[in-house]
Amino acid sequence: MARKYIDNxxxxxxxxxxxxxxxxxxxxxxxxxxxxxxxFGMLNTLIPTISKKVLTNQLKELENDGLLLRQSFAEIPPRVEYSLTEKAVGLLPALRMLSDWANEAYPEMKFEECRIVEKEKSAYNNILKK
Amino acid sequence: MARKYIDNxxxxxxxxxxxxxxxxxxxxxxxxxxxxxxxFGMLNTLIPTISKKVLTNQLKELENDGLLLRQSFAEIPPRVEYSLTEKAVGLLPALRMLSDWANEAYPEMKFEECRIVEKEKSAYNNILKK
DNA sequence: AATAGTGGTAACTAAAAAGTAACTAATGGC
DNA sequence: GCCATTAGTTACTTTTTAGTTACCACTATT
Incomplete structure (x- = not known):
């Protein structure tokens, strides 16, 4: 018999x-x-501390779980774009609550260490403008 | 300069x-x-697949992060009770959203593998009755 | 005198996850 | 002919996390 978790x-x-x-x-x-x-490359720039290998891996898993759409364009050099599926969009409000909770529960942290270097910042702004 | 995460x-x-x-x-x-x-022991029973060592560890970390209150009673045999802090209670709605999301996003799963053996079930019911 | 019950800890091993560096294919531009 | 560019992959090492087993302290019960 499968023993897993309590069925709360x-x-x-x-x-x-x-x-x-x-x-x-x-x-x-x-x-x-x-x-x-x-x-892909922009994600790698936006998350400067992740390695390519791990990023690839995370993207694959998210795709397998139906949260990401992977669009590969037949160009040279290659272009691959990732976007959220409906399923993933449905998750955003909950993620927002989690981050709001951290802000409330740990006000002393202010998450000030989360600055980024200008390179990534402007890259990110370009994304938003697009 | 600290390079961490994008400051979204x-x-x-x-x-x-x-x-x-x-x-x-x-x-x-x-x-x-x-x-x-x-x-402690009841948690260990309710989560049958966790080892004592890991449970101890998780409880300690949660306590350190201000989510759990640990009450140790001077009895023999020892009794230690864990409960949520206000901080943790504030997190529950977000957790509820996350679980609701899984139910919606993966309706085909129905999470039917989550049955437990009677021993844990009655233990859990006793907790609820108390 | 031995055993059961509770909430752990210590030492050790195994497995999973993450990091690193080098490499690839295909094409355009110099 | 050579370099740059992109989205990875491969092989390897290191770090982190999890699991296993045995043990302890203290008392009541058998």
């Missing part, structure tokens, strides 16, 4: 959600994509 | 939230405790 009616689906997005990078990726599609 | 105003606090609760066990622990305080 919501625990199990919560576990599932955490399996899908509960790690270091995925919420960031989803949040960045919430303002439109972004290319 | 919410990305950073979201990262912080995920650092605190974004793993396999913590959301389960928080959800179980949402109906009242529970003893």
């Amino acid at each position: 009616p919501n625990t199990c689906s919560l576990v599932h959600t955490m399996n899908i997005i509960g790690n270091k990078w995925k919420p960031i990726i989803l949040y960045l994509l919430s303002s439109g599609s972004i290319r | 105003p919410n990305t950073c606090s979201l990262v912080h939230t995920m650092n605190i609760i974004g793993n396999k066990w913590k959301p389960i622990i928080l959800y179980l405790l949402s109906s009242g305080s529970i003893r």
